[in-house]
Amino acid sequence: MNILIYVLLSIGVLFNGLGSLALLRFPDVYTRIHGATKCTTFGSIFLSFGVVAYGFSQGGGGGLTMAIHTILALLALLITNPTGSHAIARAAHRSGITPKKAVVDRLQEKVAGKRVKKKEKPSEGGERE
């Protein structure tokens, strides 16, 4: 059981380290979001599984409480972390930050196309009247 806990903890710490290294090394906001969010979420899953294994190996009421609460905290983290990073990426794109070395920006074209269509619709109605 101890070996299982050690393996889970080392995988979690390794991936958290890769996430914070990605935050330093990547050139751009979007690539930093990509690296940091994925790696820290994956690493936190394994760290929490290590604590769950420790709680089950302890046994009794205290260990079981620790395991169940860790699963609840992991669920909260799994719901909130990708949603928050998606909100950051959306806000960064809307506030005008462009990707570095970008050739085409399909999202920008799509948003601009939608805006043109929305402006055209009332003018067409006006012409018919």
Next chain:
Amino acid sequence: MTAFFAAGIALLIFMLVALIRIGLGPTVADRLVGLDTINTLIVAGMIILGAAFDRSIYIDVAIVYALLSFVGTLYISKYLEEGI
């Protein structure tokens, strides 16, 4: 177990690395990504330290911290969206 303490110290070092990005970051979104990473690492560190000290009350604090930091990230990104 001492392995949990070692993992907690490693997470502390990673938080310092993310703090460098908060200091350097050229745009506001870079700093926000660093803050989000630090929040995730703090939740993981609270779970780890709750196991290290054998107190499950720290893990309840981690649940509340995860939900509240999510609300904070949403507010800051909503503020960033309008243009600074």
